Amino acid sequence: MCYLCDEYGDPEYGNGIWYLNPTNYARNMYKLREPSKGLSGAGLFLEGGVHGGPGLPELLEAQEKGDRQEYDRIRQTMHNNTFTGGGSQVLPLKDADKVLELCSPIGLIGCICRKAVRAIDERNEEEYTCMGMGVGMLKWERWPERYKGGVKFVNIDEAKEWNHKMDKRGFCHLLMLFGAPYIGGFCQCDYPDCLAIRSAVDFGVGLLKSHYVAEVDYDKCNGCGVCVQRCQFGALKLELTSEKANIDQFKCYGCGLCETGCPRGAIKLVERKSLPALAEVWT
Amino acid sequence: MITARKLPKITIDLEKCTVPFLCKKCLQICPTAVFHVERVKAKEERLKEMDPRVDGNYVLFAPRRDKCIVCNKCIEVCPVDAIKIEVA
Numbered sequence: 001m002c003y004l005c006d007e008y009g010d011p012e013y014g015n016g017i018w019y020l021n022p023t024n025y026a027r028n029m030y031k032l033r034e035p036s037k038g039l040s041g042a043g044l045f046l047e048g049g050v051h052g053g054p055g056l057p058e059l060l061e062a063q064e065k066g067d068r069q070e071y072d073r074i075r076q077t078m079h080n081n082t083f084t085g086g087g088s089q090v091l092p093l094k095d096a097d098k099v100l101e102l103c104s105p106i107g108l109i110g111c112i113c114r115k116a117v118r119a120i121d122e123r124n125e126e127e128y129t130c131m132g133m134g135v136g137m138l139k140w141e142r143w144p145e146r147y148k149g150g151v152k153f154v155n156i157d158e159a160k161e162w163n164h165k166m167d168k169r170g171f172c173h174l175l176m177l178f179g180a181p182y183i184g185g186f187c188q189c190d191y192p193d194c195l196a197i198r199s200a201v202d203f204g205v206g207l208l209k210s211h212y213v214a215e216v217d218y219d220k221c222n223g224c225g226v227c228v229q230r231c232q233f234g235a236l237k238l239e240l241t242s243e244k245a246n247i248d249q250f251k252c253y254g255c256g257l258c259e260t261g262c263p264r265g266a267i268k269l270v271e272r273k274s275l276p277a278l279a280e281v282w283t
Numbered sequence: 284m285i286t287a288r289k290l291p292k293i294t295i296d297l298e299k300c301t302v303p304f305l306c307k308k309c310l311q312i313c314p315t316a317v318f319h320v321e322r323v324k325a326k327e328e329r330l331k332e333m334d335p336r337v338d339g340n341y342v343l344f345a346p347r348r349d350k351c352i353v354c355n356k357c358i359e360v361c362p363v364d365a366i367k368i369e370v371a
Contacts, residue, residue, distance in 0.1 A: 056346055064288065064289060066287025116321055
């Protein structure tokens with residue numbers, strides 16, 4: 001069972017999948033918090049960890065020493081702490097469409113990770129690669145630095161269209177928690193300029209895999225390799241002897257980018273829980 | 284899996300590097316995205332909008348030094364000679 005479904009799913013909605021439970025988009029999101037005393041966003045991961053716990057500097061120190069026990073302990077603490085204040089889960093395109101029907105308002109915004117990692121300042125709707133969702137977005141003007149590039153509020157159809165366009169470009173879709181269980185953002189991510197994907201791929205921290213895994217139909221696959229370019233997680237390669245795509249399903253995050261990109265419809269997503277060995281593999 | 288390895292030590296002279304968000308040369312040339320730029324951390328400034336042209340409003344740091352391959356491209360591209368990389 002996905003930890004978030006366990007805690008925040010409701011069997012009445014979407015078979016108990018947490019992000020299909022509408023209450024996770026509303027309550028409490030509008031509370032006007034005091035200006036944060038600690039770090040937020042990228043800072044959570046980069047410095048001091050979350051809630052005073054260990055962070056990246058301590059992790060790298062353990063790596064330098066080659067202290068594997070300490071390294072794993074810090075990694076696990078960082079991961080657990082992420083989900084008390086943030087964290088994210090990968091969503092395939094079809095689930096993303098369902099999510100966009102549940103929340104309102106929806107605002108397209110600039111990406112805070114790309115701003116930090118590559119100093120990219122996304123300032124208009126052509127450039128925005130991030131989405132703020134739910135009533136929390138209504139108070140965006142309280143954070144002029146965060147929303148420097150403005151906000152473009154869109155309706156459900158426009159949001160879906162934007163999301164499909166991003167999918168075509170090859171971005172992976174991540175649903176962001178703003179203090180579990182409240183859902184506040186939906187990002188278009190890639191490696192290395194998305195901090196969530198980066199910490200997941202490099203350290204296995206802070207990102208849950210989706211409820212699906214990708215599977216190749218070897219009869220349909222002709223080895224064109226389009227899917228390989230679309231995988232952000234290093235889970236896909238061309239197997240040289242068979243000349244077919246090969247997916248390492250333990251590495252697969254179930255984003256479905258390979259599925260939506262395959263010109264022959266040779267890749268499909270199957271439910272994670274249908275595969276016993278993968279049913280509890282979330283990181 | 285980890286193996287003990289001395290990671291490169293990257294120091295940024297903030298006296299010299301004052302407008303990293305405007306300059307952004309090292310941030311964009313680094314093949315492994317080692318650098319980050321953030322607004323200055325002074326608490327009372329947290330809600331304010333920052334002008335990237337003002338000295339010290341943004342700070343550059345190198346949190347992902349574990350990814351540094353010491354290609355020295357950042358050093359070559361830095362217009363104010365603010366970056367130093369030490370390899371142990």
